[in-house]
Amino acid sequence: MKLSRYFLPILRDDPKEAEIVSHRLMLRAGMIRQASAGIYVWLPFGFRVLKKIEQIVREEQDRAGAIELLMPTIQLADIWRESGRYDDYGQEMLRIEDRHGRDMLYGPTNEEQITELFRDSAKSYRDLPRILYHIQWKFRDEVRPRFGVMRGREFLMKDGYSFDLTAEDARKSYNRMFVSYLRTFERMGLTSIPMAAETGPIGGDLSHEFIILADTGESEVFCHRDLVETPAPKDVDYDADLSGIVEEWTSKYAATSDMHDHAQFAREVPEDKQVSARGIEIGHIFYFGTKYSDPMRCRVQGPDGNLVTLHSGSYGIGVSRLPAAIIEASHDDAGIVWPDTVAPFFVGLVNLKTGDAQTDAACEDLYAKLRNAGLDVLYDDTDERAGAKFASMDLLGLPWQVIIGPKGLKSGEVEVKRRATGERSTMSPEEALNMLVAQVPTGAPRPIQLD
Amino acid sequence: MKLSRYFLPILRDDPKEAEIVSHRLMLRAGMIRQASAGIYVWLPFGFRVLKKIEQIVREEQDRAGAIELLMPTIQLADIWRESGRYDDYGQEMLRIEDRHGRDMLYGPTNEEQITELFRDSAKSYRDLPRILYHIQWKFRDEVRPRFGVMRGREFLMKDGYSFDLTAEDARKSYNRMFVSYLRTFERMGLTSIPMAAETGPIGGDLSHEFIILADTGESEVFCHRDLVETPAPKDVDYDADLSGIVEEWTSKYAATSDMHDHAQFAREVPEDKQVSARGIEIGHIFYFGTKYSDPMRCRVQGPDGNLVTLHSGSYGIGVSRLPAAIIEASHDDAGIVWPDTVAPFFVGLVNLKTGDAQTDAACEDLYAKLRNAGLDVLYDDTDERAGAKFASMDLLGLPWQVIIGPKGLKSGEVEVKRRATGERSTMSPEEALNMLVAQVPTGAPRPIQLD
Numbered sequence: 001m002k003l004s005r006y007f008l009p010i011l012r013d014d015p016k017e018a019e020i021v022s023h024r025l026m027l028r029a030g031m032i033r034q035a036s037a038g039i040y041v042w043l044p045f046g047f048r049v050l051k052k053i054e055q056i057v058r059e060e061q062d063r064a065g066a067i068e069l070l071m072p073t074i075q076l077a078d079i080w081r082e083s084g085r086y087d088d089y090g091q092e093m094l095r096i097e098d099r100h101g102r103d104m105l106y107g108p109t110n111e112e113q114i115t116e117l118f119r120d121s122a123k124s125y126r127d128l129p130r131i132l133y134h135i136q137w138k139f140r141d142e143v144r145p146r147f148g149v150m151r152g153r154e155f156l157m158k159d160g161y162s163f164d165l166t167a168e169d170a171r172k173s174y175n176r177m178f179v180s181y182l183r184t185f186e187r188m189g190l191t192s193i194p195m196a197a198e199t200g201p202i203g204g205d206l207s208h209e210f211i212i213l214a215d216t217g218e219s220e221v222f223c224h225r226d227l228v229e230t231p232a233p234k235d236v237d238y239d240a241d242l243s244g245i246v247e248e249w250t251s252k253y254a255a256t257s258d259m260h261d262h263a264q265f266a267r268e269v270p271e272d273k274q275v276s277a278r279g280i281e282i283g284h285i286f287y288f289g290t291k292y293s294d295p296m297r298c299r300v301q302g303p304d305g306n307l308v309t310l311h312s313g314s315y316g317i318g319v320s321r322l323p324a325a326i327i328e329a330s331h332d333d334a335g336i337v338w339p340d341t342v343a344p345f346f347v348g349l350v351n352l353k354t355g356d357a358q359t360d361a362a363c364e365d366l367y368a369k370l371r372n373a374g375l376d377v378l379y380d381d382t383d384e385r386a387g388a389k390f391a392s393m394d395l396l397g398l399p400w401q402v403i404i405g406p407k408g409l410k411s412g413e414v415e416v417k418r419r420a421t422g423e424r425s426t427m428s429p430e431e432a433l434n435m436l437v438a439q440v441p442t443g444a445p446r447p448i449q450l451d
Numbered sequence: 452m453k454l455s456r457y458f459l460p461i462l463r464d465d466p467k468e469a470e471i472v473s474h475r476l477m478l479r480a481g482m483i484r485q486a487s488a489g490i491y492v493w494l495p496f497g498f499r500v501l502k503k504i505e506q507i508v509r510e511e512q513d514r515a516g517a518i519e520l521l522m523p524t525i526q527l528a529d530i531w532r533e534s535g536r537y538d539d540y541g542q543e544m545l546r547i548e549d550r551h552g553r554d555m556l557y558g559p560t561n562e563e564q565i566t567e568l569f570r571d572s573a574k575s576y577r578d579l580p581r582i583l584y585h586i587q588w589k590f591r592d593e594v595r596p597r598f599g600v601m602r603g604r605e606f607l608m609k610d611g612y613s614f615d616l617t618a619e620d621a622r623k624s625y626n627r628m629f630v631s632y633l634r635t636f637e638r639m640g641l642t643s644i645p646m647a648a649e650t651g652p653i654g655g656d657l658s659h660e661f662i663i664l665a666d667t668g669e670s671e672v673f674c675h676r677d678l679v680e681t682p683a684p685k686d687v688d689y690d691a692d693l694s695g696i697v698e699e700w701t702s703k704y705a706a707t708s709d710m711h712d713h714a715q716f717a718r719e720v721p722e723d724k725q726v727s728a729r730g731i732e733i734g735h736i737f738y739f740g741t742k743y744s745d746p747m748r749c750r751v752q753g754p755d756g757n758l759v760t761l762h763s764g765s766y767g768i769g770v771s772r773l774p775a776a777i778i779e780a781s782h783d784d785a786g787i788v789w790p791d792t793v794a795p796f797f798v799g800l801v802n803l804k805t806g807d808a809q810t811d812a813a814c815e816d817l818y819a820k821l822r823n824a825g826l827d828v829l830y831d832d833t834d835e836r837a838g839a840k841f842a843s844m845d846l847l848g849l850p851w852q853v854i855i856g857p858k859g860l861k862s863g864e865v866e867v868k869r870r871a872t873g874e875r876s877t878m879s880p881e882e883a884l885n886m887l888v889a890q891v892p893t894g895a896p897r898p899i900q901l902d
Contacts, residue, residue, distance in 0.1 A: 041523065096545065
């Protein structure tokens, strides 16, 4: 993408309304614009990140055997009355009346809708187990939306739901999602820690929040340091028994403040391994048994012919919160530092003297070759001065920068900079091309956009 | 995807509520389920079609130089008051009050929101021209939703918006979209005809509806037969002058009933070339000049330093309506006949004797090889009887079927059937593999889902 034809409104100054660094950087880097309190437009640069994150979530859900569908945003109040949650949910639920006076609502979550759907479609134990998920916009009418997309009102969530015949089977579905979440977040460059958590309005007996540690996190968390350093499991066979992996992650202390037991923490974790920090919730999984299938009569015929009420769980990932969470975890004074797999473009190409025929030609040539090799490239072909271009590229945080100017070209060289380390080296354009192609991360999602 | 692990609730009987064939087939083939009047769940099989269509739309928009972003579904009433449309829009607009008593609405379209965004971001003529688009859910509270997703209340639309300095430039943007629409629909196997149309509540001076002919179409249309037979332009350079292509398509008579002039039709079109038929609208483009930028003060600094009010157009594609439109255009008595490029799976693999070791092994082997070659395969590994499997496969309408049973395997053969023609041939599994890989259409979008 050529910057001269792109829509990337960069802000030079810090916006006053932003309290945390991710919000500030997302506004400055032209990723989002507020449309109204807690409701954002995703500008093209931010949209690309959102799509890459969504695609990693999708690929890891598919890999774990979950099946994607799409439920609507607007739901009937009736199904929430059936589950008993309509009155419980309070003012966070955006209630709507349609032109015929029917009570509707903008879904804050989808347990009722998926339970109704599954009840009407599945007939027999042979239709089990199933994990169904969708990636859809939700609305929660927060009384005080803040921190940009971190706590917005309209937000994109991946929510999955499992249906099993028994509590024991349901635990296997829970374990699938548990393990896939570790992998999902690691692919985005995040170290997530599953922590015992309260179940809140979703309900249920068993629940883990997936937390990343960050100074600006909204909640206090406590865990064993080993968990921060354990890599996510690799080459998982999701049909195999996953309880060993889950056991490895849950046997060490990790709890949000709601569930924290200081005595237990002090007893179980050696002092030098005690981590007490702030965290950001990026995923939350629940096992709630028959909480919805009971009142909504979600049952199938079991192997013995009798009707069995299904056991379920739900599994959320805050997709539109993740770009902010990733920035909280990965930035410096100059701007964002995107992990390779979610970067909106892999390479930023800087033309130091737009209008100079030789420099333009060298830039165009490398731009074309990088794109032909399948790389996402943002080419700054504007006539801004060099200093402003450097500042913008650092702010935008693309993993690699290639800087081309008349001076270097005289000796046949371009400059390549790794954003994360600031390391620079000079090489021929061909060497730069080969090096960058070799650096494309294997964990990046398949591209969904043409430039 | 193995059918035994999929979520594909097929209905054996015709649902009573469906008045048109696409609605009936979408329900029967487990593509959609109604959640409430005019609001649908996209089940996994339907969701795949929706995603493929969305991806073709995205690729062709990107190719034409449009830039993707994402606006929220919930908008402030204030911007609609600013444009003057808040009161005009009537009961089709879903009006919402948030917990603080602010007037909000579920966007039925986005002229106001994008104009506000562009006004706040673009400063100079050098930020032009731009075409911005998004693919987002909309809501129109139709008094009588019907025909399934063809006329739903919550629907997915691609809506794009152009911003130009002059009316002449705006016409170039209009032409870009005009040409890209022809290509977009052709890639889906549809013959679309641009027809002069009324502008309705969007407003403006110039407008074309893109129509496909279908007996069940909602409106009467009139056109020159040559238009039905003209192929979409190929290898378009969108930066070149496109007026010749547009001229070729608009010089021959084509109008919806609203704009139809019978005398002109009779005068301009030879009798044997007169097509009077029913049509389905799948796209609609508008040029409306300064209709929104005037009241909303969307202006930039022109080359001479003076403020210029921008000229705009908007460009819609009914993404969630397209699966139904495609089925209306492509089905037979046995079910759906998917065009290759949008088929949810390219191949349906039928195991005629699940449980028979040799048949299972041959199926698993071919299934793995087809998937390794990058093909989407639905493998019917259930223990249904053969007749039911054949009926389901025909109903689902996948472009190719491969049928494997013990009898054929004895002579080392499988049967391959082309759904569209019913043509069958027998060959070795290796030949089937090679043949199918060679048939993958070049116009198919990049895959976004893993199986």
